Amino acid sequence: MTLSDFSVDFLENALLTVEDEKISQEDAITQDILEYTIDSGDVVAGELCHYKVRGIKINAWNYDEENEVIDLFVTIFKSEAKLQKVSDKDIEDAFNKARNFFWAAREGKLLTKVDESETIVFDLVQIIEQTRTTVKNVRIFVFTNGQASIDVIPEAGEEKNIYFDFQLWDIERLYQQYLIRSDKQPIEIDFISDYNYKLKCLFMDNVSENVDCYLAILPASILAKIYGKYRQGILEKNVRNFLQFKTKVNRGIRKTIIGSSDMFLSYNNGISTTAEKVYIQHDDNIPYITKIENWQIVNGGQTTASIFATSMEKGIDLSKVFVQLKISKIKNVEEMDTIVGYISQYANSQTGIKDSDFEVNSEFFVTIQQFSRSEWVPTLTGGRATSKWYFERTRGQYLEDKAKLTSSESKKFDKEYLKNRKFTTPDIGKYEMSWQQKPYDVSKGAENNFKIFIEEIKNDKPVVDKRYYHQLIAKAILFKEIDSIVAKEKLGGYKANMVAYLIAWISYKTNKRLSLDYIWENQRISEGLAVTLKSMIPIVWDHINSPAKAGTNIGEWCKKPECWVALKDKAADIEELTAELTEINTQRLNEHISEQYTSEFDVKVIEEASSVDAEVWFSISKWAKENNKFTPFDRKLLFNLGVLANRKAALTLKQAKNAIRLIKSSKEQGFV
Template sequence: MEQTDEEFFHDFRQELLAGAEANGSFQLSEFMEAIANDLVETGFTEGFELCHFRAQRGMRVDGYWFNDEGVLDLFIADFDSRNELASLTRTEVAAAFKRVANFFEASANKGLAGELEVTSPEYGLARQIADRKDAIRQVNLVLFSERTLSEKIQALPDTEVAGVPVAHHIWDISRLHRQRSSRSHKEPLDLDFEQMFGKGIACLPAHLGTDAYQSYLMVMPAEVLATLYERFGARLLEQNVRTFLQARGNVNQGIRATILNEPGMFFAYNNGITATAQSVETGMTDSGLAITRVVDLQIVNGGQTTASLFHTRKRDKADLSQIFVQLKLSVIDSLQSETVVPRISEYANTQNRVNAADFFSNHPFHVRMEGFSRRIWAPAQKGAPRETRWFYERARGQYADAQSKLTPAEQRRFKAEHPKPQMFTKTDLAKFENVWDDHPRWVNLGSQKNFARYAARIGSEWEKSSDAFNEFYFKRAVARGLIFRATERIVSAQPWYNGGYRANIVAYTLAVLGDITKRRKESIDFLGIWNAQKVDPVLESAIAVVSGVVNDDIIRPPQGISNISEWCKKEACWTRIQARTDAIANLLPPEFYDRLVPQDDQAAIVKTAKQTQRIDNGIEAQRKVLAVPAAEWARIHQSLLEKDLLTPKEDGVLRVAMQIPSKLPTEKQSVVLLDILDKGRLEGVVVSEP
């Protein structure tokens, strides 16, 4: 049953109140972070930095993000912790945008930074706007509102502030509700080529009448592609490709050289682009069929080509008028897209395989973590009546989807078993892990870039040994999550905390604690934290001490760097803090060290967990193999034998499987049999899925 906006508003408000209490943050901060997280996940913005500033002179800002492509997103809130859903008028929208535009103008042209406190977030932002003024090519003003627009405000006209083009975006409760409940959990782009470019784009149908899906070959003008990327950025890229691009540089030098030196040969040299859409509209023109409109265009391969066309046009003032790109477009409805699109992405990206690129939500690592999260009960806290679970959301929206078909009573039970504060996503997991593994700087780059680096790291570790990702890894990750969220709460409560840079302080505080323990060849007792399901007072006070020193360090960036959050993204920042580790270690009480456990003990636990995982993998492989009937194994054996594709070992193992149930393959043989199934699929042998 579809929720109304009213019901969504009340649920969202309850989440907000619970989140603010759990994180020790103000409701306004929680409101901004909650919506920004959604928009980062779906690629609407690359990141979000909290920065609340209001002045008498009609100025206000609540957050910002500079991306690497000369775009500045400035966020402003319409939030008053209202109890009921109210409506937002055009006049109020205009007033809010005016206030945030005033802040930009005062920062760019009127020396606002000179009037602000040097360690405050607003000083860092105003100063950065002034310093980067010439490099900012586009400003997006984004209004987050807890109300709903009283009238459907059509696209607000683009304007200019301080000589920079400005676009306006409104995320009200209705739009947030639509985004969260849409099948793909993101707002689809609706591109009308005739309206945007004056005409459709020539295409050739590449499907036969009865095919399950339609596909088209298009010759895409590079100008169109670069303009789409300029306007919509990462929203055009399927999540995977976005992750892949985050892990790599922006401009491919080979592509750039062709654009500048041999534009006429671009079509011949370039592999082209693979894309998907939910639906398309076509029309006949004098020169044949043309696509006039596309809903939810997603580039699944060719993100680098697209980004490079845009950057070369911008930086090198390149003329793209002679350049065309071959584009293969498959129309796949949203029901199929969750399974088909990642496959297209995986296969289309094989020529530039990178672990981050195929590390999307159905990678076996995430599937295994999800399995643990649905199976393992977290111990009940003292005084709590029941055990609960930590819900790992490997694909966007799973937590909401899991409840959508339940009755109200079942929903209450689900929420009691899986409390909202115990839900965590792929990007959360990447943060929890990277701060302890010597990578606090990555965490400060923003959740998408941090996830890209985590993905590359885990992807290669999985290839070496997937047994390392076991029950202990899951429990330790949850314990790290408990510490991470406790640190957010502790930092917010400190008397020195002035409302800014919390994410930076948290990342470096935990990295310092990790560094102190590693130097002593010891470790925080993560299993102890998992068992207690909370952080003990001794660790809490250590976090308070370390965070104070970290704060003192980061608010004094070296000469020439004015923005503290920019300084926190540099390796030099971590190096400088690490140099103080021994001094910080002396500030911690003996009780802190008494609670640490020797690394050797951890190593023994890890070894046992790996062995258990190996056995589990074997049992799981056996279960899958036994689910395939003997006659099916015989058919696979026959097909592969005819194609001369079996090694002697595979032949022998298949002969065992052909005798199920009188003979049972061992665990090791079962792993080989699953590989044979994969080989069969690649060779076109249809296998009924176990």
């Protein structure tokens, strides 16, 4: 695939996102580029927003509270389905607009201009103003699906005690990442041709039947250039999620490079790497490494990223900075993934990376991946199944798998694994923790929630069988459909919090008995559930916007268990869901919402309504739909009455009265 082909495909994929998620084309491009930057390790996360006034623009943002860094993203969208150039002036303007946004927010000039209804932008403005004493680092990213020159990227530097870093992600850089991830641009380190350097080494004979080991001391300047070219492509993919540049963690590395560069080799533990091939040249019986193929850093990602980031600062000299290097060359290529995985895990066991970081390789997640590659989505027509859900166990796996295919295979892949049916390991954490009624943990962010979720599954040890997988997908559908419903309400922000709290509330109100089997079999939620959710949205919205302590940041309020406790027992009408529960569940729900029947007349009404066969209700429901009779609510109730009749479930008085009304009215309007 050429750069031009990739450019067209990238735009077409973004347009699919527009269709699926009902967002603007510019937001879709922003979201898709964000996915690449997160995969590359440059970015932790991003929140879409859109704010534009004269001289100011912002398309997305992220606040890394742990490291006190604010990321701002500005997008230049190109709409033509061809490779397009972006002018230097447009790039410069984009960087300036984001910087202007930051300073205007920092100086309190935007609080009165940004409407509180634009909650995502308003939150960012508040965060920038409220962190004036803590945040000292701001990174500005310009995104574009056009081709731009890197020569216009501003130099990193300090301004009014704020250190600004600038990055450009254009279509060419995206294409490079695509090639790396698809193995179409092999990672080959040629020290002589590319760096005019031979790497002196110590070779250990007969260390193992599985690996050969080499020890060397690598100039940091060369390591920085290698990382600058390949970025996360050289960091072992199974822990890519966790090898991200963290300002606090790496502050000491930067300080050593700047103030004690000659002591770096003594202070730092170095990096551990793997390779498929290592080429050796001997001069005067001394071995030198000249080339390495399929090189991966399995321990030392923080060191590597820190050296690179520091090297980008003005006036930095790496001439005295050296890094201890260990290379394990895998002898049997067929065992590459397995051995690299073990080396990665054990090499990192002495660092700050926790065992939970490697949970993506556990039996729990591996089994879910196996089901996602074999379980076809049910078809309502009964015809041949054509699609599956795609579980991306390691970040970038979806793009990686697709990129290895030919053009015709790629189209087949798109049909088999629809883009809107992809889910990730952090997504599973969001689905399950929301359903387990812990929306306050979900509100802490995907990464923090995932760590909590890992501890949950370690304690509970769930068995992943076919039923578990089907119910997991049902929760994914529930999550995605609620996300869509909330988005259509255009509340202006806190969508992630709203979705988590709505799922938790539905789970609580139904005692976790909502029919997940129905959702899996139909690959959607029912109209009754959609109606119920819409009625719950204003209650949840008012609740999260009314924190117990006035003035509390809404995002922080949503992270507190007290927020959930105060919501769960509020009144909500869930009678529409009666038909979606099992018989035992229906009985429990009826006990919860039933009225007291005090008269003989009430009993007769219930008996009369309950005597109607399911086929009659389904026939009336079909007739009403075809002839546009009754309200949508009544048409859905007719269908639900059929389901209840099939299950021989007891009706409430309210349902029975409505049933008698609908029977009578349908006859009056011509149903035979």
